[in-house]
Amino acid sequence: MKTYLQEETAMPTATATAPRLTAARPPTTASRPTPEQLESFGRELDAIRARVVADLGVRDTEYIERIIRVQRGLEVAGRGLLFLSFLPPAWIAGTTALSLSKILDNMEIGHNVMHGQYDWTGDPRLSGKSFEWDTACPAEQWRHSHNYMHHTYTNIVGKDRDIGYGILRMSEEEPWRPYYLGNPLYAALLAAFFQYGVALHDLETERIATGEMSIAEKRPMLRDIWRKVRGQTLKDYVLFPLLSGPSLPFVIAGNATANLTRNLWAFTIIFCGHFPEGTHEFTEEEAENETRGEWYHRQLLGSANLTGGKLFHILAGNLSHQIEHHLFPDLPAHRYAEISLEVREICERYEIAYNTGPLHTQFGSVVRKIVRLSLPPQRSLGGLLGDGLRGLARNPLGAVGRKIIGPALSLLPGRGDSKPQTAPTVVRTRPRELPVAA
């Protein structure tokens, strides 16, 4: 993790003012529906939402209460079995149960409850504002980085930090640097340690690295992360292993495996939600003064679904219905399957692409993108040379390079990105309503 923090010092912040690359960028405007069409498109989606909201009731609470009972049962059973984990079958069964428990806790319960999907129940245990989950990331920070930043500024390069998590190059909009040759490696590391990647997500470490923010400003956040990580570590790697006596090493291995399984699974599902080929990224300009219909349109173009059976959807926290989730983030996720039929039908009528496919093709597409974007875009030799020299000027030669080589670079073809860019100011507010014009 430390390496990427240092590497990021040199990472330019992509903003709306960054010149747009045309290569490989899916057209977002070519077949764009007219404003009138988007308005009526938005109204049709609003109607779905209104109908589901009016229908919320026992069916939804019974569903989530059942899932919670199953998760708590799996957790108790898994941890119980791991006490006997010197017996291999008990280790396998216990680790499996605990993995499933963590997956359910994080995805179908935690992620969805924290969106406020069950706030209407008035049940303090299902309150989006106070729910805490079984992972390293403090819920409060997740609510900001995910519910607010990611869901509001979905796929806007420079604002939605889910694009590459500040580590990966996941968009053509992100200028290539030699650092990104490690894209596949960083992705593998992020997948393996996903819970910690998520925990550091809201810190905006790259803004600390660029000096925009001081580490002191982030101290309260760091303290909360430390507390959460300490609680999680104490439970998984100290207390349960110690209590299990002779099974100690097996319990540590079982808990680590459960955490790893959940990490890999969550990474896979989440990356399939926005990065398969065909999903769009946007600039801040494109998202300015959006109407409600345009907001829906952007959410739709930026998301991709996964097909699968009922159990698959539950384990994916119904994020396999990423499109419906981004249209209606605060509707109970178990409703997305039935909503998706209508959304698809509406999309067909408006000729809006609806990106969906089985896990292996969608994830394959994500992997290809990670690999492809690790390499520089194919451009003129002069441009490449300029970029390469600029990279040199920024990094290895330090101040001398910047002073001497930097000015000379403006004569070369390519992109002039030597001008310091200010990152967008992020106003920290609680997510409550969709920030769209009515």
Next chain:
Amino acid sequence: MPPPAAPPRGLARRVLHSSLLEALAYPHGVDRYVELVRPLLLRREVRAEVTAVRRQTPKSVTLTLRPNENWRGMRAGQYVGVSVQIDGVWHTRPYSPASSQHDPEGTLKLTISTHPEGRVSRHLREHARPGMIVGLTQAQGEFTLPDPRPERVLLISGGSAITPAIAILRTLCDEGFAGEIGFLNYARSPELALYGPELQELAARHEGLRIARGFTRKGRGAPAKSLTGRFSREHLRAVIDESAPAATFVSGPPALIEAVRALWLQDGLPEPAVETFTPLAPRFASDDPASAKSAEGTVSFTASGRATPNSGLPLLEQAEDAGLTPEHGCRMGICNTCATRKTAGAVRNLSTGAISGTGEERIRICVSVPLGDVALDL
């Protein structure tokens, strides 16, 4: 459903409260696991099991509740918030138990009158059964007997607001109160009158107790000696000697309270203790003189960066008027859903009258009126 036995004491509770168990149950907490098996055996939250259900009249239901060990007890005349889940949604309503605070079994008796609009009361009337678990808040309210007890007590109540009066009466009787007690109660008609047999029994046992019942609707079937019409001086004379002072407790609909207040004012007597019952969870009136007085300063909502001049309304309403949608529930300081971090300023709690410090604390914004500048984490 769990067996209707009392929650285990001793070892089970010690284990439950151990910090080791809490660390193992991190981050959800022990209660979130235990409640799935034993809904009453909780570390922190108050819950109660319904142990008996009686339907005294066609429009009421009387529940006997046994709270779990987190219940801190109550004084006669106080109320509790009762939470039930209806169609997937939790609702909390305030009810005044009618049981003596010296109830040997430690149970609470709630008599709940139904209203056509009252979701919770109708739900309980139709669905309450022994074994049902309900959520409970700790007891609240200042409609209670002073210590030491006064020499003479006058209890005036109307409709379902008879319950706090019955609680006070039962408590006094349990304490062997030797003084005079006047008990005047109004109901619409004899068939809607609550606690008839209990009152007769208490009257037989206590010499100083005089009971009169009034029926506001004329009709047949009214027992002899009953009063008709609304509260008046004549009705009062049926239960107490007017010439000597008595500590007075009035519970009932606003009209009854106003009628008593007017008579007391006319006679130059000190304000009686009052408890207003309205059919649905009431919102505090915006013309409350206490809140109008404090309407100065600015209310800042720090997380959203908004600010509004203090209008003297409860902070929840001021936040809503400023375009925010804070989480809330009962809107009368019971359910704690709207608890919000106050970062600066003092507030007056409308349900207790207490004035807070100016430091950081969580307050229930639905019953907190700002006294000058206040900042909330909203």
